[in-house]
Amino acid sequence: MSESLSDRAAAACLRAAVAAPSIHNTQPWRFRFDGGGFDVFGDPARRLEAIDPQHRGMYLSVGAAVCNLRLALAAEGWVSRLERGGPEGRAARVALAASREPDGSVRALAGAIARRRTNREPYDDAVIPDATLDALCRAGAAGGVRLVALDPVRRGAVLALTQAADAVQRADPRYQRELTAWTTGHADRRDGVPARVFGPRATTAALPLRDFGLDLPPKERGLARFERHPHLLVLHSRGDGRAEWLDAGRALQRVLLTAVVHGLAVQPMTQALEVPNLRRMLAAQDGRWFPQMILRVGYGRPVDTGPRRPLRDVLLPADGTSLPLRSTAFSRPPAATAGSRYRR
Numbered sequence: 001m002s003e004s005l006s007d008r009a010a011a012a013c014l015r016a017a018v019a020a021p022s023i024h025n026t027q028p029w030r031f032r033f034d035g036g037g038f039d040v041f042g043d044p045a046r047r048l049e050a051i052d053p054q055h056r057g058m059y060l061s062v063g064a065a066v067c068n069l070r071l072a073l074a075a076e077g078w079v080s081r082l083e084r085g086g087p088e089g090r091a092a093r094v095a096l097a098a099s100r101e102p103d104g105s106v107r108a109l110a111g112a113i114a115r116r117r118t119n120r121e122p123y124d125d126a127v128i129p130d131a132t133l134d135a136l137c138r139a140g141a142a143g144g145v146r147l148v149a150l151d152p153v154r155r156g157a158v159l160a161l162t163q164a165a166d167a168v169q170r171a172d173p174r175y176q177r178e179l180t181a182w183t184t185g186h187a188d189r190r191d192g193v194p195a196r197v198f199g200p201r202a203t204t205a206a207l208p209l210r211d212f213g214l215d216l217p218p219k220e221r222g223l224a225r226f227e228r229h230p231h232l233l234v235l236h237s238r239g240d241g242r243a244e245w246l247d248a249g250r251a252l253q254r255v256l257l258t259a260v261v262h263g264l265a266v267q268p269m270t271q272a273l274e275v276p277n278l279r280r281m282l283a284a285q286d287g288r289w290f291p292q293m294i295l296r297v298g299y300g301r302p303v304d305t306g307p308r309r310p311l312r313d314v315l316l317p318a319d320g321t322s323l324p325l326r327s328t329a330f331s332r333p334p335a336a337t338a339g340s341r342y343r344r
């Protein structure tokens with residue numbers, strides 16, 4: 001442990017931060033390191049107008065990155081203090097507070113950051129032990145946030161709402177255009193969802209997973225039998241504003257890393273949360289709790305992760321004098337062109 005965080009350690013912590021999941025792999029975050037801590041910003045230039053006009057998914061993604069950043073700092077021997085909000089539209093500040101030797105659980109979660117990935121493959125029909133589900137729910141429980149494992153009745157309701165949302169989205173040209181923009185482009189693109197991680201299509205419509213290859217001919221996508229009774233988890237928060245989305249994102253990431261530690265695969269499936277009246281129907285089942293994330297969990301074969309942008313693309317100048325509203329480094333993804341399906 002040292003007196004201050006070296007640039008090399010700061011860069012390692014930022015690499016952990018950007019390994020976080022993000023909606024459509026937009027990586028909608030920017031960071032500024034000033035020696036005493038990190039300012040974390042969302043990146044509105046990377047927001048998804050069709051499915052995330054409120055920026056809820058963006059702040060969940062930023063919250064997941066903040067969780068990774070703090071865990072990586074803790075593994076380096078630094079306790080950090082979190083401040084939500086701040087000037088210039090800052091989402092959060094992670095300030096170095098004290099040094100402390102990391103304990104085993106911090107090491108385990110920090111060690112899981114690089115192994116976590118979204119798994120869109122079929123999972124086994126195996127039952128997840130209650131003790132494991134309890135561990136996930138504990139990881140997702142924090143002030144104002146909770147994670148619920150769905151019983152068969154509620155699972156059926158959530159799947160039905162997801163099916164309805166999926167149909168609404170598929171029929172929406174804005175949704176289609178946005179999805180195409182984040183799933184196509186040149187092969188060395190460092191954001192978006194490449195075809196190699198789309199996963200196969202399910203043989204039945206009973207499991208309405210997001211189809212990232214809507215326009216791909218059937219022969220280019222495998223068909224597979226998915227688990228008959230998917231395990232679904234829903235993350236809720238008490239409020240529904242920017243601070244709560246950030247906290248839900250932090251809790252989400254703790255759940256995802258705990259899943260890695262327990263050998264579980266996870267896939268977010270958030271279509272029902274992106275169609276406002278369907279999200280309201282889901283919320284109505286839970287009184288005063290707002291649904292923030294739906295997760296499918298199970299045991300699956302290892303998969304690859306999506307690409308990440310280099311740190312230079314997400315790092316703001318340390319002098320803090322100005323926040324570039326739209327520098328070239330933070331530009332939108334290249335427009336989709338016919339025949340430019342994005343593979344790596």
Ligand SMILES: Cc1cc2nc3c(=O)[nH]c(=O)nc-3n(C[C@H](O)[C@H](O)[C@H](O)COP(=O)(O)O)c2cc1C
Nearest residue numbers: 021022023024025057117118210268269270305306
């Ligand atoms: C708010 C949010 C919503 C997401 N929704 C979905 C989804 O509906 N379907 C899906 O397969 N992945 C979903 N993802 C996962 C992202 O696509 C994934 O994190 C991203 O492509 C990066 O890949 P990785 O998680 O393997 O690093 C979501 C992630 C976040 C943070």
